[in-house]
Structures are given as C-alpha cells and as structure tokens.
Amino acid sequence: xxxxxxxxxxxxxxxxxxVKGINISVAEGELVTLIGANGAGKTTTLKAxxxxxxxxxxxxxxxxxxxxxxxxxxxxxxGLALVPEGRGVFPGLTIEENLLMGAYHRRDKVAIAQDIxxxxxxxxxxxxxxxxxxxxxxxxxxxxxxxxRALMSRPKMLLLDEPSMGLAxxxxxxxxxxxxxxxxxxxTILLIEQNAKLALQVSHRAYVMDGGLVSFEGRSADxxxxxxxREAYLGEAA
Amino acid sequence: MVRSYLPASIRHHxxxxxxxxxxxxxSLIALPFALSMVGMAWVRITNLAILFALLALGLNIxxxxxxxxxxxxxxxxxxxxxxxxxxxxxxxxIHLPFWVILPIGALFACFFGxxxxxxxxxxxxxxxxxxxxxxxxxxxxxxxxxxxxxxxxNGPKGITTIDSIKFLGLDFGTTSRFGDFALPGLIKYYYLLxxxxxxVIIVNLRLxxxxxxxxxxxxxxxxxxxxxxxxxxxxxxxxxxxxGASFGGVAGGVFASIQSFISPESFTLxxxxxxxxxxxxxxxxxxxxxVLGAILLSFVPEILRYTVEPAQKALFGKxxxxxxxxxxxxxxxxxxVMMLYRPAGLLPSAVRQRELSRSES
Numbered sequence: 001x002x003x004x005x006x007x008x009x010x011x012x013x014x015x016x017x018x019v020k021g022i023n024i025s026v027a028e029g030e031l032v033t034l035i036g037a038n039g040a041g042k043t044t045t046l047k048a049x050x051x052x053x054x055x056x057x058x059x060x061x062x063x064x065x066x067x068x069x070x071x072x073x074x075x076x077x078x079g080l081a082l083v084p085e086g087r088g089v090f091p092g093l094t095i096e097e098n099l100l101m102g103a104y105h106r107r108d109k110v111a112i113a114q115d116i117x118x119x120x121x122x123x124x125x126x127x128x129x130x131x132x133x134x135x136x137x138x139x140x141x142x143x144x145x146x147x148x149r150a151l152m153s154r155p156k157m158l159l160l161d162e163p164s165m166g167l168a169x170x171x172x173x174x175x176x177x178x179x180x181x182x183x184x185x186x187x188t189i190l191l192i193e194q195n196a197k198l199a200l201q202v203s204h205r206a207y208v209m210d211g212g213l214v215s216f217e218g219r220s221a222d223x224x225x226x227x228x229x230r231e232a233y234l235g236e237a238a
Numbered sequence: 239m240v241r242s243y244l245p246a247s248i249r250h251h252x253x254x255x256x257x258x259x260x261x262x263x264x265s266l267i268a269l270p271f272a273l274s275m276v277g278m279a280w281v282r283i284t285n286l287a288i289l290f291a292l293l294a295l296g297l298n299i300x301x302x303x304x305x306x307x308x309x310x311x312x313x314x315x316x317x318x319x320x321x322x323x324x325x326x327x328x329x330x331x332i333h334l335p336f337w338v339i340l341p342i343g344a345l346f347a348c349f350f351g352x353x354x355x356x357x358x359x360x361x362x363x364x365x366x367x368x369x370x371x372x373x374x375x376x377x378x379x380x381x382x383x384x385x386x387x388x389x390x391x392n393g394p395k396g397i398t399t400i401d402s403i404k405f406l407g408l409d410f411g412t413t414s415r416f417g418d419f420a421l422p423g424l425i426k427y428y429y430l431l432x433x434x435x436x437x438v439i440i441v442n443l444r445l446x447x448x449x450x451x452x453x454x455x456x457x458x459x460x461x462x463x464x465x466x467x468x469x470x471x472x473x474x475x476x477x478x479x480x481x482g483a484s485f486g487g488v489a490g491g492v493f494a495s496i497q498s499f500i501s502p503e504s505f506t507l508x509x510x511x512x513x514x515x516x517x518x519x520x521x522x523x524x525x526x527x528x529v530l531g532a533i534l535l536s537f538v539p540e541i542l543r544y545t546v547e548p549a550q551k552a553l554f555g556k557x558x559x560x561x562x563x564x565x566x567x568x569x570x571x572x573x574x575v576m577m578l579y580r581p582a583g584l585l586p587s588a589v590r591q592r593e594l595s596r597s598e599s
Contacts, residue, residue, distance in 0.1 A: 050466065076468035088463035090456060092592045101456050104449070104467045133592050153468065 003028045003157055003188050004049070004080075009058030009068070011041075011048050018044040020212040021058070026157070026190050031183040033191040033199040033220065035233060036209035042192045043085055045209070046161050049190070050082040051075040063156065077105055081155035085162050087146040091135030095126050098134050098145055102152030112152070119148035122178060140171030147178065157188040164195045176202050196233040200224045208233065266432060270425040280540075281424045285496060287536035288431040289489050294516040294532040295438050295525065296485030301514065302523035302587070303451060304478035305458030307367040309510055310354070310374025314483040316381060316505035317350050318343040318490025320391060323500050326401035329392060336403040340491045347487025348480045350377070355479030359472055362461075374510050381502040396501025403430065403495045411498070427496050434492065435529075438485055442525045445481075454478060455589065515569075519576060521583025523590045530584055539565045 002025040011019040019041040026032045034042050047053040049060060051072035060068040067075055076082065090098050099119055103112045120127035123144040129137065134145055143163055150158055160179065164172040172195065180202045183189050193199035200206055200220040208216040208229060216229060223229045273280040297311045321343035325334045354373045358366055385393030402411025402423065410426045445451045453474045456464035465471050494500050512535065520531020539561075546561040559567075576583075582591040 052462070052465070071470070071472075072465040073468045073470045076466055082466040084463060084466055088460055088466065090459035090463060092459050092589050093455065101452065101467055104452070104456075104469060135592075150466075 001028060002026060003063060004190065005059070005061045006045070006049070007059045007061075009045070009048060009055045009060060011044050011053060011055045013044060013053075018212055019048070019055070022207075022209070022212075022214050024207055024214070026188060028188055029186050030205065031179070031189045031191065031203045033193055033203035033206045034209060035193050035196040035199050035206060036215075037233075038194070040209040041212040042209055043161060046082070046159055046190075046192050049075075050080065050159055076153070079153070079156035080159065081150040081153050081157070082159045083143075083146045083150045083161060083163065085165065087139070087142040089134040089137075089142050089145050089149070092133055094131050094133055095137075095145060096130045098149050099126075099152050102149035105153065115152055115154070119151065122181075123148060138171075140167050140174065143167060143171070143175055144178070147175070147182075151182070155187075157190070158182070160189060160191045162192055162194060164193060164198065172198065196229075197224075200229075270428045274422065274425065278422065278424060281422070281428060283537065283540045285424060285427050285431055287533050288428070288435050289493055289496075290513065290516060290536050291435055291529045291532035292431075292438055292489040293486055293513045294520070294528045295435075295442050296482045296489065297513050298442065298482075298517050298523065298525070298528045299445065299485070300478050300482035301517055302528065302590075303446065303458070304454040304475060306475060306478060307363060307370070308479075308482070309367045309371040309507070309514065310377070311370075311482070311486060311513055312505045312507075312510040313354075313374040313377035314347040314350060314486030315490040315493065315509075316377055316502070317347045317483075318487030319494040319500045319504070320381060320397075320490075321346050321487070322491035322494040323397040323400045324390070326495070327397055328399055329397050333401055336401075336405070336491070336495060340488055343491040344484040344487040347490070348484040351479040351481075351483025352476055354483075355476045359475055371507065371510075374505075374507060378502050378505050381505070391502075394502060396499060396503075397494075398499050400494050400498045400500065402498065403427070403492075405430075410495070424496075427492070431492060434488065439525055439529065446523075446525065450474065450477065515573070519572070519583060521585040521587055521590070523587035524583065524585050527583050527585030527587070534584075538568075542568070 004024075004026040006022060006024040008021050008023060009019060010017065010021050022045065024034070024045075034045065036042050044053065048055045048068070051067070051070050051074065054069040058068065059066060062075070062080055063078065065078070067078070090101060093101065096116070099116050100112070103115065106112055120130070125141055126144060126148060129141070134142060137145065147160070147163070163175050163179065167175065176198050179189065179191065183202070191199055191203060200223055203220045206217065206220045206223050207214050208223070216223060216226065218226075270281050270284065273284060293311070293315055296314070297308060300306050300308045300311070322339050324330055325332050325339045325342065326336070354370065358369050361369060381391045382394050384391040391397070402409055404410065408414050408426060409423070410430070411423050413423060414421045414426070453464065453469045456467060456469055457471050457474055461471055516531040516535045517528050518531070519535060520529065521527025542565050543561045546559070546564055547557050550557045550559070580586070
C-alpha cells in the first residue's frame, strides 16, 4: 500500500511553473529516490510535500489523507519528518538540545532518552560533542545531527533533501550507509539527491526529474543500467 | 521550583539559600523607607524603575525569547494606561476598581499585540522593526487625535485626576496612618509594583524553560527548521506578541494610577527605544539581566541629574554641560562600549552568548 502519493501535482514558484504535473508514489517501507539536475524541480516537490509550498493543482495524499496545502507543522505532526536542505540544525543549541527539539511533540521522557542513546550509538561523534553547539559541527556532523533529529520524532516517513550536498566524499559514504541502515529497519524514505549514482545504489525505486517533469521511473537497479540514464545523469558514455 | 534557577553552589546549601532569601526580602521591604529618608523623589524613581523593569521583561518575551525585534512596544503600555485612565477618572465619570481594570487593560493590550503580530508574521529583523515602529507611532497619534468628533482620549491635553488604586481599605494615593506609623502612598505603590514584578519574573522564568520557551528558541534559531519540528510558528509568534503586550498593558495601568495624569507625550518612540536598550544592555533573553538593565538605565540618569550640576559648580564654578546632554553622551558611549566588549549584555543568556560567539568566529 502506498504511504505517499502525488497525483498530477503542479507547483508554481513566483510565476514560473517549477513542477509541471508529476505522479510519484512511495510504498510503506520503501526507499525511493528522486534524482535530477539542478533546477529540475526536486526540492520544490519536496517543499510541497512537507507543506512549505502549496501546489496549485494536484493531490498529495499521505497515510490516506489529503495533505496538499496543509501547514508544515501539521504535516510534521502526522509523522512525515523533513530533513531540510542545507541541514537546518539549530546552530546556537547544543547537540542534545537539537535532538530534544526533534522530540518536541513527544511527552514520553523515558523513551526520548532511549532514542537519544540510539542516535548516539548510530553516530558516536554526536555523543562526544553532546554539549557542544550545533553551529560548531562540520557539515557532515550537522547532517548526522539533522537526520538523528528528524528520527527523534519517531516519524512514519522521512524526507531527505540532498543529504550529500557540500560534504566530503567519505562523509557522503557514511551518510548513505546510515540512510540504508534506517531504511533496512523498515523506515519509509523519500530521498532527493543530485548524486544520482549513490542514490540509485541505495534505493529500491527511483524517479528521474527533468524540467519539472518525471522523465524516467523504475527500479533503481534497472535505471543504473539504463543507457539513457547513464549518459545523462551518471556521466558515462552510453 | 525557584531553586532550579539558582547556581549549583547555592542550591546544594539550603541554609545559605534561605538566609540569602531572607536578607534580600528584608532589604527589599526596608528599601523604600531608607530611600524616603533621602527624599520621596527617590521612592518615585524606584517605582518608575520597577515599571520599566516590568516593561523590559514584557519586551524580553518578544525580543529576547522569540527573537522578534519590536520598536513600538510602548504602544501596549499606552493602551494599558489609557484603558485605566478612561475607566477610572472623571473623564467619562467611570470609576471601576483597579482589579477590574488591570485585567481589562491587559486584555486590550493583548488584543493590540495580536493585531500587530498577525500582519507581520512573515517579517523578520529590520522589516519587522520598521512595521512595529510605525505601529507605535500610530497608537500615539491616535491618542493625540481621538478627541474629535467624540472626545475619547482628550487629545494632547491628556487625562487628569485619574483614580489612585484602592485596596484593602488603603488608598494608594494618600498617606495612611497606623498610630504613629505613616505609610506614604508611594511606598504602597512600591510594594504593589514589587509584587507584580515578582509575579512577572516568575512567569518569565517558567516560560523560558517550558515547551513554549523551547518553541520560541527554535523559531529564533531557524524558523523553517522549527516548522519541520512540527512547531506551529504562527501561533507561537502571536503568543509572544500577546504575552509581551499584556505585561505592557498591566504596567501601563499602574503607571496611570501612580501618575494620576497621562498624555500621549509619555509614549513616544524614545521610550520604546529606551526599553529596548534596557533589554539589550542587561542581556537579551536573560530575565535577571533584563531587570538589571532596567534598573541601571532608570537610575543612572536620575543620579546624574542630582550630581552633575553641583559637581561642575564645585569644579569649574559654573555649569558647562547640562545633565540631559551629559546623559545622552554617556548613554551613547555606554552603548558603543557594550557592543564592543559585551555584545550579549551585562548578564548574557547562555544561548544568546553562544549565538553571538558563533557569528563572530
């Protein structure tokens, strides 16, 4: 059963139509990726799903409910957790305070403390710096924190916006390992990525966006070997 | 409850704590009598300092906690003062008791807080400052002109002979006598203000460590991320405006009754800036810092007023610089020195200090 469905979604951004009618679905437990070049409309799509933008037409259903145009905080409370582009950690708060902020809507203190420990086990680096402010972390560490913070809300689904952006290759590997691991534990994930190769390697299915439209879709393993995708997005000769 | 806000060194020694609390309580109770020996004017100045501390704490909710720069805060003080004046003076012939009017004043100010907050939700920083500044001026100009066609505010002439507060058979406007013991009205106001100040301080401290306080913190740090955490940023910002405004409204009501006369002149932009300066000087977001800032900025000009002229006369035989001029000079100098050496204020809030040190690096 599909947890998230976008049907014929069109989104305008200051008079320019950035997304020109796309259909996307993510089934429960699936790791789906949305790849494409800069300006293809990936982030715009994600903003519409998370409630930061309102599509002017089309339906977005999540968990059986229409969410298009709902305010962002309501969507977040429904268990759809966004890891914003550029990470969006709270720079003046400590790592621990950031994690607690992720659990803002939970009141089960014991379970929250346990989840913080889970986050620290996943990223021991965060534990070492628990009392340090998030602004002092490196880009990769901030990304670790942003993902951990999103998981603190115990979401049903995770929206990741370009987690590899601006990170050192070794850090990108680490982040993707964790994405794969979280997915393996049953989390539904929609991953937006420019790094098409890595995204296709970790995901089950993929949508390729181009000029506001979905140009290809299919199983990631297939797309990895599709000559058209290889040529256009993986930088290889067909 | 209160203990958790104290330094660990005191918290672990309950005896020290209670002795300290007792000493502070006794000195606060005795203070107005000591001051009245120097001159009743000093009791009045102290009362005004507490009023400013109330205002600064109210503004601290908006600026310090939620991070919304408000340059028109005095408008809420004005609303509270006018509500009190209109409901307890011969102007309309209405004379309601203060415990009825103060909540009405708070509610009215709260309403205006939301009125200012709702159209400015999407604004931040400089843009918000400009709109709030305009709002403050609009309220003042309204007060100045609402004398025609119906005379509501009596225009620039202001409202006179406002009722003093009466409570437990005591008239706060006059001296009460208990045998040989005389309790002047200003000292009664002092105790009332001290009580309100303590309530407002406790509310502030509680807010800071509450879920609401954390939501404000998140909004101040990164509004988009706060929304992604499921925080209703719209409501939280409106709440900050509403709470800050209602504190201002209460302070305004007490101000009107102490002065027994108000006019639009008391609610100018300069006052808004002064309150903001108190918050910034003391330490945005730190409750004790804000109180300290308010007390300093209320007392220093008064001390100057009483010392500058005699000091200059003694030194040079005549007055070279007027107290008012010197006050502005020192004020400017203090602000520059502060921004250079203690940008987060005299008693900075922990988070604010971290935010500032990060932006420097």
